Amino acid sequence: MNPDDAFDSDLSRRRFLRHAAWAGAAVAVTVSGGVVTSNVLHRGSPTPKAEDFSFVQISDSHIGFTGAANPDVTKTFQSAIDVVNSLPARPDFVVHTGDLTHFSTNEQFDQVKQMLSTLRTGQVLVLPGEHDSTDDAGEKYRQFFGAGTQGDGWFSFDHRGAHFVALVNTINLQKLGHLGPEQLAWLQGDLKRVSSETPLVVFSHIPLFAMYPDWGWGTDDATTALGYMRRFGSVTVLNGHVHQLMKKVEGNITFHTAAPTAYPLPHGGDGPAPKPVVVPAGQLHQALGIRQAHLVPGRHGLAIADQELP
Numbered sequence: 001m002n003p004d005d006a007f008d009s010d011l012s013r014r015r016f017l018r019h020a021a022w023a024g025a026a027v028a029v030t031v032s033g034g035v036v037t038s039n040v041l042h043r044g045s046p047t048p049k050a051e052d053f054s055f056v057q058i059s060d061s062h063i064g065f066t067g068a069a070n071p072d073v074t075k076t077f078q079s080a081i082d083v084v085n086s087l088p089a090r091p092d093f094v095v096h097t098g099d100l101t102h103f104s105t106n107e108q109f110d111q112v113k114q115m116l117s118t119l120r121t122g123q124v125l126v127l128p129g130e131h132d133s134t135d136d137a138g139e140k141y142r143q144f145f146g147a148g149t150q151g152d153g154w155f156s157f158d159h160r161g162a163h164f165v166a167l168v169n170t171i172n173l174q175k176l177g178h179l180g181p182e183q184l185a186w187l188q189g190d191l192k193r194v195s196s197e198t199p200l201v202v203f204s205h206i207p208l209f210a211m212y213p214d215w216g217w218g219t220d221d222a223t224t225a226l227g228y229m230r231r232f233g234s235v236t237v238l239n240g241h242v243h244q245l246m247k248k249v250e251g252n253i254t255f256h257t258a259a260p261t262a263y264p265l266p267h268g269g270d271g272p273a274p275k276p277v278v279v280p281a282g283q284l285h286q287a288l289g290i291r292q293a294h295l296v297p298g299r300h301g302l303a304i305a306d307q308e309l310p
């Protein structure tokens with residue numbers, strides 16, 4: 001997406017105007033490469049009122065994967081896009097929580113970017129999975145999707161009275177399931193400027209709770225990150241990576257793992273390794289899906305609706 005086109009989108013324009021109205025001061029909004037980052041309200045600014053809106057999460061498309069678990073990952077990714085584009089209410093934005101590709105070529109990265117650009121939404125946000133990044137320490141990922149992000153690709157933004165943070169815990173094998181001190185310091189500073197009443201939504205690829213650490217389904221320094229979020233009234237964390245739905249509540253924080261668009265994985269510990277599961281013919285679509293998340297002011301956490309692919 002051309003950055004200028006992106007800035008012209010409804011979402012960005014509304015966000016910019018809202019920022020200007022809230023903060024009553026100069027606000028930097030950057031839209032680049034399909035990713036939005038913005039500096040949040042100045043300390044002491046009035047807390048914006050949360051509004052009713054929805055967005056969509058899709059995850060784990062693995063374009064480039066070949067195997068019996070899904071002989072045509074492009075087709076199922078397209079099917080997920082079609083489902084999003086036929087939703088009765090256009091989502092304000094769509095976030096892809098990583099593993100867009102499967103150790104892929106530049107051409108496949110470009111294909112994913114083109115396909116994402118057909119989503120009927122105000123903005124597309126992306127974060128990396130380990131299949132997008134560990135083969136070259138995230139070089140291709142940053143080339144295609146890193147513009148406007150910080151560090152290894154993390155970013156935050158405000159939208160309609162909620163604060164969103166995208167964290168990266170996958171960029172290379174040394175940083176797999178790890179946020180690192182630089183990102184944690186950034187997160188701490190980012191959240192300091194946000195009032196505790198603001199609904200907080202966090203995206204990551206690998207879960208921020210210990211779902212099954214023996215398979216790398218956890219983030220070793222997540223406790224520090226979650227500690228910065230304890231004072232918030234409502235925190236929702238949405239992740240990918242595990243290719244299955246799961247919900248977990250820890251105090252004020254609710255975690256939701258997402259269905260993939262590519263292929264299912266076993267339940268944690270079910271077998272020797274998290275290898276793609278081959279399901280009987282005709283049943284794959286039931287293991288795949290998209291997620292609508294609806295922010296309802298006054299409700300604790302997001303209303304989540306997971307939907308299988310047709």
Ligand SMILES: [Fe+2]
Pocket residue numbers: 060062098099129131241242243
């Ligand atoms: Fe994945």
Ligand SMILES: [Fe+2]
Pocket residue numbers: 098099129130131205240241242
């Ligand atoms: Fe992954």
